[in-house]
Each structure stands twice: as C-alpha cells, then as structure tokens.
Amino acid sequence: MMMLFAGGVLFAYAGMLALCQGLERHYKQVWNRTCPPAVRRVLRAAGWLALLLSLVLCAQAWGWAMGPVAWFAVMSLAGLVLVMLLPYWPRLAVGLVGLLPAWGGLQVFA
C-alpha cells in the first residue's frame, strides 16, 4: 500500500515536471536555453503518460473508487511542490525525479 502510494506520488510529480518542462519559459528557467521542438513533444507526451501511470498506481493502492480521489490530491500537491521548488532550486526540482528509478529498483529487488 505505502509503496504503491509512494509510486503514485512520484509518477504524479514526474508527470507535472515533464509537462512543466514542456513549456518554453520553464525549460529556459532551468537550463538557460530554448527547448528543441522534438524534446518538447517528448516531454509533453511523457508527462501525460506519467500522470496516467500515477492514476493506475493510486487505483492499485485504493481500488478504482477511492483511487481517483487520491490521484487528484496527489497531482495537485505534486504540482504545488514543483511550483514552490522551481524558483529557488530549479535543478533540485528536476533532480527529484531521480527518486523514481530508486522506487522502481525497490519494487523489483525488495
């Protein structure tokens, strides 16, 4: 349950991050250069996909009745954390997505 919940949070954060980085001004905010159009398309697609995965994980944790309720909360909160981190520690905001492979590793090996 807690692992699935954590996965739902991480995927929601990754999704919000990818959608955010798919926007010109926020990509520039982190990397100080413009975003190639191809990268932007990939980021946006990956963002929506990650949000969908987050929904699946929330539904695994709570079932399909309660899962979507949690999913909305998780997306909102992940988005707000991202918005608050970006202006202060932009690289950290992006780096947090590194927790996702760690979570995946735990899922596989633990």
Add this chain to the structure above:
Amino acid sequence: MKNTFTQSMAWLHTWGGLVFGWLLFAIFVTGTLAVFDKELNHWMQPEIPASGVSQADAARRAIGYLQTHEAQAGNWGVSLPTERSPGLRVSTGDRRHGTAVHLDPHSGEAIDVRDSVGGNFFFRFHFTLDLPRNWGIFVVGALALVMLAALVTGIVIHKKLFKEFFTFRPNKGQRSWLDFHNASAVLLLPFHLMITYTGLVIFMLIYIPAGVDALFAGDNRAYFQAQGNGRLEQPRGQARQPGQLTDVVPLLAQAEAALGPISGFNIRNPNTAGARIEIRPELGNRIALSKGQAMVFDGVSGKLLSDVTEWRAAPLTQRVMVGLHFAQFGGYPMRWLYFVCGAISCVMIASGLVLFCVKRGRKYATASADASARRWYRVAEVCNIGFVAGLLLACVGLLWASRLLPVELAHREGWEVRAFFGVWLLALLHAGIRPARRAWVEQLGLTALLCVGLGVFGGLADGLRQGVVACAGVLGVLLGMVAWRVQHAAPAPLKGRAGRSVEAGA
C-alpha cells in the same frame, strides 16, 4: 456598476473574498483540523489508556460492566477501541440524552476521564460556528456559496490560467502574493471545488427542503424510510419478558466479515426476550458515508434480522458526495492527503486576504490618503491579523486549555470553549492596538511556540498522542518560519511583506 464583465467579476472576487474570507478561513482551518478529530480527542483526554486490547475482549468487558451496573437500562451503547480512538466507552439511554462512562479496556473498570470538548469542537465549529439552533448551518451554507462564487470569479479574472500554471516569482512583493494565491488556487482547484460543493450537499435537506415537503409532506422520517433506512419495529410485548443475552463476540466477527472494521454496537432492551443487537461499521470502509447503518441481530438467538440497506442510485450519490467531504475512507494516507490539501486551502484564503492589504498598503498606509479611507484600510488590516493569526492562536489555545484547566472544574467543556473565543477576542484586540507587522509577528510567533510546546504535557508513550504532538511541532516550526520572515522582510515600503508566501506554502 463596473464597465466590463471581467471588472465586475474582479470587484466581486475582491470584496466578497475580503468580507467573507475571514470566516471562510476559520471554517477551512477548523475543517482541516477536524480531519484528525478523533486523534485530537484522544490527546485532549490523557486519562484514556492506549489499548492494544482486541475488540472481542473489550466487548466482553463492556457487557460485563453493563450487566453489573446497568442491567435494567433500556438501551446499551458500546464504542469499541479502534485504530483511531483506543478508548472503550459504554453508555445507557438515548444517544442524545444518555450518560457515558469510560472503561479501562484492560480491566473493564470505570475510569475518570476529564470532560473535554476534544477535537469534536473543531468538527462542530466547522459547520455551526458555535451558533445556536440551525443558524450556523445556514451561515456556513451561505459562506460556501460565496466560496463557490469566489472560485468561479477567480477563474474568470485569472487571465493567464494555463500560461502561468507553474509560475511563482518570489521576493517581488505583491507579484509574489498574487502568484502564490493563483498557484495554490489553480493547482488545487479540484479539491477546492469538491470540498465546497460537497459541503453544501451534506445539508441539502435543510437548505432546499422543497422536495421532501412536496413528496412526503415535510416528514423527513418518511423520506428516510422510503430510502430503506427504516428501523425495525420494536417488539413491545417481548421487551417485558426476561431473556438470556447471547454472546456478542461471534456476531461481531460475522458483522466484521460482512462490513469491514467495526466501531461499536448497541443493545436495545438488553436481558429481555426482545433484545436487539445493532452492530455499526466504522465510517471509512467505503466512500459513501455509512453513518446510521447497522446490522441488526436478535439478542437472544443471535439470528441476523436485517442487513445494512443497499442505497438506490440517488441516495447513494448523495452519500458518496457526503463521504467525499467527511474524508473517513482510505485510511491514514488519504487522511493526510485531505489534511494537507485543506491546509493549503487555508493558506490560499489567507494569501488572498493579505494580498488585499499588500495591494492597497502603498495607497492608504501613507499620511497623504484621506482619513476615512485610511480608517477602513486599518479595519481590514486588523481583521486580517485577528482572523488569520488570531484564529490559529485560538485553536492551539483550545488544546492548551484542555490540559491546563482544573480537571474537577464544573462545566469544564464550556470553559474550554470560552478559552477558545477568549483567546480569539484578545488576538483581535491585540491586533487593534499594535502596529500591523508587530502584531503579525507576535501572534504567529506565539502560536508557533504554543504548537511546539504541546510536547511538555507528556503522554508520549502513546503512538496517537505522539503523532498529534509531532504534527503540531512541524506546524509550529513552519509558523515560526513565517513569523521570522515577516519580521525580517525587506523594510522597503514598496515590497512590504514580500516572499512570505514561500514558507506559508511549505
């Protein structure tokens, strides 16, 4: 009349938000605290031991106590220890007019527990504002409508909703406040809309009674019976013949297998041939709020008399909406999601209130503005401090009062409530006589200290109480950071209290 549609909406959002925002903030804060009402109850009544006793043992001890002391009562109620409320409580008489006794779940002996309003106060204040009769429910309903209007007008006047979806620019004064107000409102918009709308649905029969008036001639009981919630007829004759009560434990197991975790049970006409055992599920086994549902067993034979009712589509829809508001489902992770979302709603409202003053500070705080405008600006400023920082102080003040007031005080609960409102009133007065920034710092700082200081009352051996103290500690540290930031905000008048929203959002 304002010139354009957007300007009218902006006018409505600004003034509606300011005037009703003060009470809305109080409603949101107490509602957020009410997410952990049982935990707060437990903290505020330190005499209740942490149990670890199984429900079956606790049920046997409760019935043993009732057989010894209340064998003739017409109705027994038993609240069993659960994950969130480890106390064992027995009561006799009606739900409203009965008397309740706390038992030690280990020994089955009565224990003296101080009277306290507990976290229930926050729950009740959240929808009644502690007003008499139904008035509070109507006031809160009206405020919920204002909140909905503020959300919709807010969407209309936020021109760059998608463009600035992820935008927050700190240390820019008014700009930062507006950014934070927008980000916290837009990102949590699903939560804001859901919680406000479902809040209205809870009392729909009070707000819009026309349907029941027309179809059931205003008879709410007939309406609930038509939904299948009717009580079984009580067998009057049998209730006078003595009977042998069956063992309740196997019935608890049977009910638990069908309904999920159990919160307690009632025995009507115990020790008679007409005894009925009603077993209640915990509220959180499904989204739909299952308040009032029970499995009913014959008290002598142990036969199942009636199962919980299946709701039809319309009542089920209402129950699900109510359940979404009550947030009893999904266990502790869900509870925390609701708590954090609620806390951010509070900060969103507070940031809007502060924004009102930040925006006008330059114009009205200077000596050149005319006297009456300056006076009104001051009123808004004082109310902001008293209703935001002051309310937070009053909430933590209630927790302190529950531990500091003498245990043997008569009408102790009343004094706790008086302490809450007293602290709130003092905070308003304090805000009125101190310069605005000093008042913010002093009230937020004191609130932070009181939150962090909750640990001094001990009782930390118990997981639930530990959680309350730890959570209060974290909130205290955050409030302390806010106070520190207000104190040290750049003194340049143009960028008054810049950047405070940063910590407030953390």
